[in-house]
Amino acid sequence: MNLATLIFAVMFIVALGASLAMLFSPNAVHVALFLVVAQVALALAFLLQGAYFVAAMQIIVYAGAIMVLFLFVIMLLGVDKREALIEPLRGQRQVAIGLGLLLAAEISYTVLRGIHLAGFGSGGSARLNAINQNPGNVLAIARLLFSRYLLPFEATSLLLVVAIVGVMMLARRIDTAASIFEPIGAPTGAPLEQEREAV
Amino acid sequence: MTSVAPGYYLVLAGLMFTIGVVGVLVRRNAIVIFMFVELMLNAVNLIFVTFARMHGNVDGQILVFFVLVVAAAEVTVGLAIILMIARRRNSADVDGVHLLKW
Numbered sequence: 596m597n598l599a600t601l602i603f604a605v606m607f608i609v610a611l612g613a614s615l616a617m618l619f620s621p622n623a624v625h626v627a628l629f630l631v632v633a634q635v636a637l638a639l640a641f642l643l644q645g646a647y648f649v650a651a652m653q654i655i656v657y658a659g660a661i662m663v664l665f666l667f668v669i670m671l672l673g674v675d676k677r678e679a680l681i682e683p684l685r686g687q688r689q690v691a692i693g694l695g696l697l698l699a700a701e702i703s704y705t706v707l708r709g710i711h712l713a714g715f716g717s718g719g720s721a722r723l724n725a726i727n728q729n730p731g732n733v734l735a736i737a738r739l740l741f742s743r744y745l746l747p748f749e750a751t752s753l754l755l756v757v758a759i760v761g762v763m764m765l766a767r768r769i770d771t772a773a774s775i776f777e778p779i780g781a782p783t784g785a786p787l788e789q790e791r792e793a794v
Numbered sequence: 795m796t797s798v799a800p801g802y803y804l805v806l807a808g809l810m811f812t813i814g815v816v817g818v819l820v821r822r823n824a825i826v827i828f829m830f831v832e833l834m835l836n837a838v839n840l841i842f843v844t845f846a847r848m849h850g851n852v853d854g855q856i857l858v859f860f861v862l863v864v865a866a867a868e869v870t871v872g873l874a875i876i877l878m879i880a881r882r883r884n885s886a887d888v889d890g891v892h893l894l895k896w
Contacts, residue, residue, distance in 0.1 A: 603798040607806055614813040614833060623826050630829050633810070637836050640803060646843045649858045653839070656862055661832070661869050668873045669825055672880050683889050688820050695816035702808030710801040720797055722850030735852045736859070744856055751863040758867035765874040 603643060610636035623669045627662060634658045645723045647732045803844040810837040824876045824886040828869070835865050 613633035617626050634657050641650035726735050740748055810833060817830030839858045846854025880886045 599797050603802065607802070610806060611809060611813075614810050617829070617833065618813055618817050618820070623823055626826050626829055630833060633833065634836060637840055640806070640840055641843050643797060644803070644843050644847045646846065646852075646855045646858070649839075649843060649855045652859065652862055653836075656866065657832075657836070661866060664869060664873060665825065665829060668877060671877070672825070672886055691816055691819035695812050695819070698815060699809055699812040702812060703805055706801060706804040706808055710804065719848045719850035723847050723852075726850075726852060732852070732855075736855055739852060740856055740859070744860075747860060751860060754867050755863065758870050762870050762874045765871070765878060 599643065602639070606636050606639045606643070609633075610640070624666065627665050627669060630665075631658050631662050634662070645720075645727050645732070647727070648736050800844045800848050803840060807837040807840040807844070810834075810840070822887050822889060824879070824888050825873075827888065828872055828876070832865065832869070835861060 610633050613629045613636065617629045617633070620626055620629060634653060638650045638653040638658070641647075641653060726732070730738070814830045814834035814837065817833065818827050821827055821830065839861055842854040842858045842861070844854075846852060876886055879891060883890055
């Protein structure tokens with residue numbers, strides 16, 4: 596067993612174990628932390644396959660920014676609420692687990708049988724290594740992103756602007772809506788002034 | 795350094811995707827369901843990277859980049875919607891949202 600196989604085995608166990616732990620942990624914060632573990636393990640999988648830029652983005656954007664957003668909303672809504680144990684649909688869990696096992700078996704069978712039919716050959720890994728050596732991974736991605744994929748790239752910038760404006764419209768405070776905060780006004784302003792004077 | 799065959803990566807991605815599907819079906823908290831959707835997106839990212847290695851180019855890695863951007867937009871909008879529902883109903887339980895149920 597060489598080093599790459601050993602790292603892959605550790606990554607496999609950590610990623611799968613963290614995903615299963617997400618399924619069985621009742622607390623939402625624990626689910627978020629196990630998701631971070633799974634995402635870091637997946638970043639290791641990206642590194643093993645020569646996707647260096649994507650691995651860095653995985654850790655910075657996913658495990659960093661997006662998960663912080665999740666934890667922020669969990670803390671905002673309250674962490675101590677337990678999930679309801681009553682089932683409106685009788686036997687939903689059992690059926691879901693059975694169908695999930697069926698889906699796992701189906702995907703594994705398709706992958707293990709179909710991977711030989713795909714006919715990619717085994718030269719892909721060497722070609723990717725050559726790309727990573729000569730122009731470099733980041734430079735190769737940048738050249739392709741700003742030439743062939745320029746239109747989708749611009750579309751994603753539009754998407755982000757639309758998302759920002761939509762969230763601002765959704766999350767703005769309507770006075771009649773039930774709020775989890777005190778209304779912004781004089782009572783909150785007074786202690787701030789006192790603190791500022793004390794400092 | 796010889797690397798592991800791509801089939802094992804695809805099997806791992808399939809298993810993680812399945813766990814995500816089961817999580818969406820089983821859990822009740824809207825935020826937790828959303829995190830399982832993220833797990834499914836991550837599994838698909840692993841498939842893209844694996845196919846990029848099998849083809850020997852970086853097109854698959856660029857698709858991962860786009861998935862990342864769309865996931866970020868989706869998370870912001872989805873969490874804002876969950877926050878609005880939770881403000882009105884004082885819980886993030888998906889079973890309580892049944893106004894459109896027949």
